Amino acid sequence: MTLPISADDVVAAADRIKDHVHKTPVLTSTFIDELASTLTQKRRLLFKCEHLQKIGAFKIRGATNALLLTSAEDRAKGVVTHSSGNHAQALALAARQLGVKATIVMPSTSPQVKKDAVRGYGAKVVECEPTLEARETECQKIIDETGATFIHPYNDPRVMAGQGTQMLELLEQAVEIGRPLDAVLIPLGGGGMLSGCATAAKAVSPSTKVFGAEPQEADDAYRSFKSGEIQAPVPPKSVADGLLTALGPNTFAVIMDRVDDIFLVTEEQIIRAMKLVWERMKQVIEPSGAVGLAVALYNEKFRALEGISDIGVILCGGNVQLDRAMKLFANLDQQISPATQPTTRSVILLKTKSTPKDPYESEFMSRGYKPYFVPVLSHAMVNLADLQQRLSAIDQYSGLIVTSQRSVEAVADMIAALTTSQKTALLQKPVYTVGPATHAAISRIGFSDIRGSESGNGDALATFILRERPENEIRPFFFIVGDKRRDIITKRMAAAGIPLEELVVYETVTASTFISDFQSATMDAGNSIEWLVFFSPAGADVALEFVKRSGNRTRIATIGPTTYDYLVNTWSITPQVVSPKPEPVSLVTALVNHSV
Numbered sequence: 001m002t003l004p005i006s007a008d009d010v011v012a013a014a015d016r017i018k019d020h021v022h023k024t025p026v027l028t029s030t031f032i033d034e035l036a037s038t039l040t041q042k043r044r045l046l047f048k049c050e051h052l053q054k055i056g057a058f059k060i061r062g063a064t065n066a067l068l069l070t071s072a073e074d075r076a077k078g079v080v081t082h083s084s085g086n087h088a089q090a091l092a093l094a095a096r097q098l099g100v101k102a103t104i105v106m107p108s109t110s111p112q113v114k115k116d117a118v119r120g121y122g123a124k125v126v127e128c129e130p131t132l133e134a135r136e137t138e139c140q141k142i143i144d145e146t147g148a149t150f151i152h153p154y155n156d157p158r159v160m161a162g163q164g165t166q167m168l169e170l171l172e173q174a175v176e177i178g179r180p181l182d183a184v185l186i187p188l189g190g191g192g193m194l195s196g197c198a199t200a201a202k203a204v205s206p207s208t209k210v211f212g213a214e215p216q217e218a219d220d221a222y223r224s225f226k227s228g229e230i231q232a233p234v235p236p237k238s239v240a241d242g243l244l245t246a247l248g249p250n251t252f253a254v255i256m257d258r259v260d261d262i263f264l265v266t267e268e269q270i271i272r273a274m275k276l277v278w279e280r281m282k283q284v285i286e287p288s289g290a291v292g293l294a295v296a297l298y299n300e301k302f303r304a305l306e307g308i309s310d311i312g313v314i315l316c317g318g319n320v321q322l323d324r325a326m327k328l329f330a331n332l333d334q335q336i337s338p339a340t341q342p343t344t345r346s347v348i349l350l351k352t353k354s355t356p357k358d359p360y361e362s363e364f365m366s367r368g369y370k371p372y373f374v375p376v377l378s379h380a381m382v383n384l385a386d387l388q389q390r391l392s393a394i395d396q397y398s399g400l401i402v403t404s405q406r407s408v409e410a411v412a413d414m415i416a417a418l419t420t421s422q423k424t425a426l427l428q429k430p431v432y433t434v435g436p437a438t439h440a441a442i443s444r445i446g447f448s449d450i451r452g453s454e455s456g457n458g459d460a461l462a463t464f465i466l467r468e469r470p471e472n473e474i475r476p477f478f479f480i481v482g483d484k485r486r487d488i489i490t491k492r493m494a495a496a497g498i499p500l501e502e503l504v505v506y507e508t509v510t511a512s513t514f515i516s517d518f519q520s521a522t523m524d525a526g527n528s529i530e531w532l533v534f535f536s537p538a539g540a541d542v543a544l545e546f547v548k549r550s551g552n553r554t555r556i557a558t559i560g561p562t563t564y565d566y567l568v569n570t571w572s573i574t575p576q577v578v579s580p581k582p583e584p585v586s587l588v589t590a591l592v593n594h595s596v
Contacts, residue, residue: 003257004157004250007203010164010196013065017162020064020097024049024166026173029281034586035593036296036311038303038578045296045311046179048170051285051318055117057242058166058193058316059083059090059153065162066151067094075100078148082106082128082135084241085114086317087153092123103148105138107131111241113321131235132246154192155248164196170312171204181208183305184312185292188212188221188262189243191251193316198258209308212255212262213292215240215270221247222262225255239267239328242288242317263302265294271328272593273297277315278325286320287328297593346370346525347591348518349533363584369530369591372521397501398475399430401465401489403458408441415445432477434461437561460569462492469498476501531591533557534567534575557591 036043050058078101088104095102102123107130128134198210218236233246274290292313364371433452476499557577558564579587
């Protein structure tokens with residue numbers, strides 16, 4: 001089947017319009033990268049800033065390409081289109097630049113800022129009911145009366161090719177900064193941008209996955225893609241007013257051939273993503289421009305995809321009335337603000353004694369959660385002189401076993417007190433660790449011979465040590481115990497006849513005290529408990545027994561991958577959220593975002 005546009009059409013369009021449009025920049029955000037990342041996949045987002053394009057949206061590309069390919073004779077009769085706003089502004093500006101009369105049919109529900117902008121570019125605005133049938137009827141009436149040429153907002157191959165030029169830029173920019181894209185997320189309404197971008201991407205970078213991002217309340221493209229046939233649109237009611245149009249036959253044909261999948265997001269997720277860009281990136285985007293990011297942050301099917309690290313996200317537009325945006329954000333905040341409604345959600349944090357309470361408490365309260373703190377551990381409860389003495393005589397040991405970041409902290413505290421020769425001898429010793437987080441922490445201290453299991457499973461580490469230990473080695477291992485992997489490792493080593501010296505660098509709260517504190521918290525919170533947060537594996541036996549009794553209402557969150565691995569491997573429980581670091585804002589943001 002011959003498709004409406006080819007890669008050559010997009011390349012030609014890029015050359016044709018280059019003097020009429022901006023080459024928009026790309027931006028990054030480390031904070032948003034952390035939110036988009038998963039336990040198994042570090043993700044980095046590269047934002048294509050089409051909201052900084054002329055008229056505040058990508059649409060100027062397609063409109064300019066279409067007009068430049070329209071004959072002088074037809075231009076003299078004028079052009080007409082229907083659009084909810086951005087294509088309207090784009091055609092109005094392109095027409096003014098080329099001296100062409102333009103008439104724009106706009107739904108009465110279009111934002112006033114967009115209507116005003118269209119008139120400001122010199123075009124005539126004709127309002128109609130917010131339905132596709134009403135738009136098309138009004139356009140045909142104008143064509144019959146004036147002979148104007150109709151420039152379809154998305155189903156015109158000339159428009160589709162023009163919209164694809166942004167993908168040529170994005171792919172080039174990604175390579176220039178050393179981050180070739182594994183995937184791109186493109187907002188989807190009528191499909192003009194997605195079809196053009198998919199055509200460019202599959203030609204220039206065939207391995208790059210192309211994904212559409214669509215509002216759940218305007219999901220005709222998703223339904224059409226999954227069924228293989230164009231589905232009739234249900235009257236859309238999405239806040240993303242730029243994505244309310246239905247697929248056309250041209251865009252649908254390209255999407256079916258060149259797009260890998262389409263993902264949906266809710267209205268609240270769209271607004272949250274929009275607010276995040278405003279607050280963290282200081283960029284003013286409209287709801288339609290936030291749909292791609294919403295997929296990256298909230299769509300669980302997308303987040304579960306493997307082999308995708310560098311992702312291009314199109315911020316397709318920035319035309320939004322500021323008062324409307326403020327109302328959207330205010331309504332969002334009211335849903336979680338304790339100042340406007342009683343706190344009905346609780347979270348239990350199983351924390352170490354050294355975890356500061358105040359910043360977590362204030363952050364949770366500000367987001368509508370009542371936090372309950374149940375102490376389970378205290379850090380570095382150890383005879384420091386004993387630890388220093390052992391490390392200074394490190395040659396008497398075959399190597400170190402360090403299974404948690406608490407153990408690492410204890411080692412780091414002592415290294416500074418060693419002599420240069422003692423420190424050199426220590427850092428040359430092999431260190432056996434569990435999991436990437438502990439491995440990374442040990443590496444930062446300066447150890448170079450780091451061995452062990454990628455899994456957080458103590459049994460896997462014991463197996464690794466037994467396999468790697470030289471047969472004639474008689475020196476004991478020095479096990480700096482920092483978590484509950486102690487039992488399995490000591491048992492396995494003892495069974496194999498391998499000497500092991502231990503030094504415990506944490507102290508567990510007594511069982512009776514912990515059970516009492518935990519039961520008190522759960523009884524007070526009642527059915528309002530939404531999250532159980534583990535800062536460490538300690539207390540898991542009591543806490544997870546509670547989870548089993550409470551059914552599926554309580555969700556599990558962990559701080560970092562080490563505790564995650566413990567819960568998965570020991571308890572066969574997969575936490576819903578893994579906060580990237582033990583920091584109040586990161587933790588609370590991760591929980592709130594997951595609750596959307």
